[in-house]
Amino acid sequence: MPEICPKCGLPKEICVCDILDKETNRRIKVYLEKKKFNKYMTVVTGLTGDELDKTAKELKRVLACGGTSKNGIIELQGAHKNNVKKALLGLGYPEESIDVS
Ligand SMILES: [Zn+2]
Numbered sequence: 001m002p003e004i005c006p007k008c009g010l011p012k013e014i015c016v017c018d019i020l021d022k023e024t025n026r027r028i029k030v031y032l033e034k035k036k037f038n039k040y041m042t043v044v045t046g047l048t049g050d051e052l053d054k055t056a057k058e059l060k061r062v063l064a065c066g067g068t069s070k071n072g073i074i075e076l077q078g079a080h081k082n083n084v085k086k087a088l089l090g091l092g093y094p095e096e097s098i099d100v101s
Pocket of ligand 1: 005006007008009016018
């Protein structure tokens with residue numbers, strides 16, 4: 001008898017729960033940072049590499065704002081917390097991996 005995954009009910013060798021868990025365990029954090037002159041930045045952390053750049057580009061496009069991405073951090077000009085979450089969901093990031101604080 002092959003070992004059955006308790007989560008999805010498929011045999012362990014074809015189940016992808018471990019991979020999905022890894023994806024889900026990635027935490028994307030979204031928070032506001034107050035800058036000089038009462039201006040806000042929306043900061044997104046938890047993404048790396050290609051994903052960081054692509055996501056930054058897409059967020060800037062969707063939110064029509066300026067921003068930068070480097071060292072695993074996306075900074076967007078303006079206060080966009082909730083819209084960033086919506087945009088991330090639209091890009092396919094699972095809701096449970098996004099922490100808005
Ligand atoms: Zn499974």
